[in-house]
Amino acid sequence: MTTVFTLFGMNVVHNNAPALPARSQPTTYHEYIDFLKQQLHSPSAITPSLKQQSKIRIQCQVRARIPTNEGGEMYLHLYKNNQDTKEHLAIVYGDDIRSRSLDNAWENETIMNRIVRGAYYGRLEEVVTDECRNLNLTEDQTRYLEEQQDKAKASFAQSAEPPLVRIHSECFTGETVHSARCDCGEQLDEAMRLMQEAGRGVVVYLRQEGRGIGLLEKLKAYNLQDLGHDTVAANVLLKHPPDARTYGIANAILEDLGLENVMMLTNNPDKIEQLEAFGSVKVVERRAMVPRSWSSTPVPVNDLLRTPSSSPAPQSSPLMRGKELDKYLAVKVQKMRHLLDLPQGLDK
Numbered sequence: 001m002t003t004v005f006t007l008f009g010m011n012v013v014h015n016n017a018p019a020l021p022a023r024s025q026p027t028t029y030h031e032y033i034d035f036l037k038q039q040l041h042s043p044s045a046i047t048p049s050l051k052q053q054s055k056i057r058i059q060c061q062v063r064a065r066i067p068t069n070e071g072g073e074m075y076l077h078l079y080k081n082n083q084d085t086k087e088h089l090a091i092v093y094g095d096d097i098r099s100r101s102l103d104n105a106w107e108n109e110t111i112m113n114r115i116v117r118g119a120y121y122g123r124l125e126e127v128v129t130d131e132c133r134n135l136n137l138t139e140d141q142t143r144y145l146e147e148q149q150d151k152a153k154a155s156f157a158q159s160a161e162p163p164l165v166r167i168h169s170e171c172f173t174g175e176t177v178h179s180a181r182c183d184c185g186e187q188l189d190e191a192m193r194l195m196q197e198a199g200r201g202v203v204v205y206l207r208q209e210g211r212g213i214g215l216l217e218k219l220k221a222y223n224l225q226d227l228g229h230d231t232v233a234a235n236v237l238l239k240h241p242p243d244a245r246t247y248g249i250a251n252a253i254l255e256d257l258g259l260e261n262v263m264m265l266t267n268n269p270d271k272i273e274q275l276e277a278f279g280s281v282k283v284v285e286r287r288a289m290v291p292r293s294w295s296s297t298p299v300p301v302n303d304l305l306r307t308p309s310s311s312p313a314p315q316s317s318p319l320m321r322g323k324e325l326d327k328y329l330a331v332k333v334q335k336m337r338h339l340l341d342l343p344q345g346l347d348k
Contacts, residue, residue, distance in 0.1 A: 056251075058088075058252040060079050060090075060101045063099065063118030064118055065124070070196065076090075091203040092257070093196060094163065098156075098158075103119055110137075111137070111142055111145045115145075122148075159200070163198075163202060165203075165259065166202075166204070167275070168206070171209065173215075173218070181325065186292065204253050208245045211245055212244030212245040212246070213240045220234075222234075230331045231328055243270065243336065247271060247275050251280060254275075254281045262281060263286075266286060266289065267289050267332075269339060270337065286339075290340065293325070294340070329346075
C-alpha cells in the first residue's frame, strides 16, 4: 500500500495510485471527497434534473442488491420526483422487474458510472470480471463490458404474471420503535415475507409518515389519543384530514417498473381507488392483510420466515395483541372503510 497523501494526520493509502506531489494534495475534506470521486467513476457524469411540473415525473437514480438474513435478496430502487424532495423507494423481489428510467443514459456517464448506480443487467459478480474490477478501465475492458451488457439487455424479459404489490407509507413509530398503536411494522414484515416466499413482488415505500401529516403532527395526534380521541378524530382536531396520503408517485413507480396488472396487499379501498383512477395500473386481485392477533389460524411468530427490518420477534407474547392496537384497527374499519372482519366484541 502506498501513502498517497496525508490529510489532517490521516494517511490515505491506495494499492495503485502514485503519491501526489505536495502542491496537488487535498487540504480540505471537500477536496478529499473530490479525490475519492475520481477513484470511483467519472465526476463529470451529470445527474438529470426533474423540473417542477403538474404532471408527476419520477426517476430511479440508483438500484442496489440487498441480501436478507433469511438467505433471500431484494433490489432496492431509490426514486426522485418533481413533486417533493423526498426519496421514495421500491423494494423489488425477482430478477425480471426493473426500472425503465434507471436505464436512461446520463450525460457524460461511462459504463462504470452505470454499474455504480445499478443500471446493469445480470448479476454484478458475473458482469464485472477480475480484470475489470479496477475502476479505471482500459479501452478493451470498457468495450468488453459494453458488449456484455448489450447481450444481457437483449435477453431480458419480464413476466406478464401480476406480482404481489404493497404500497406502504413510512411509519417510524411502527417500524423502528415497535409501537403497538398500529400494525404498520407487522404489515411491512408480512408483505416482504410473502414476496420473498413467492420470489417476486414489489413494496412501494412512500415517505408519507402519519398518513401524510408528518411525524411532528403524528406525535401530537398520539397525545390527543391518550386524552381519549381516536386516530381519525385526533387528525381532524389538528386540522388535518383523516388520511392525507396520495398515490400518484406510487402509480408512477409501478409504471416505471413495467407493471400493468398487480395483486395488491391492502385492506384500504381508497388506495385501490386512487391507484386505478390514473388508468395505467389495474388491481386484478386484493389480498387482505389480517392482523396476526385477529387471524382465525394465527401463525406463531417463531415459525414465520421474517424479513430484516421492522419488528423484532416478540419474546413473551408471540401474537401481537393489545387494546390500543385493537381500537386503532376497529376505527379504521368503522370510519375509514378498511376491509377487515372485526373480531367479536369490537364490532359494536
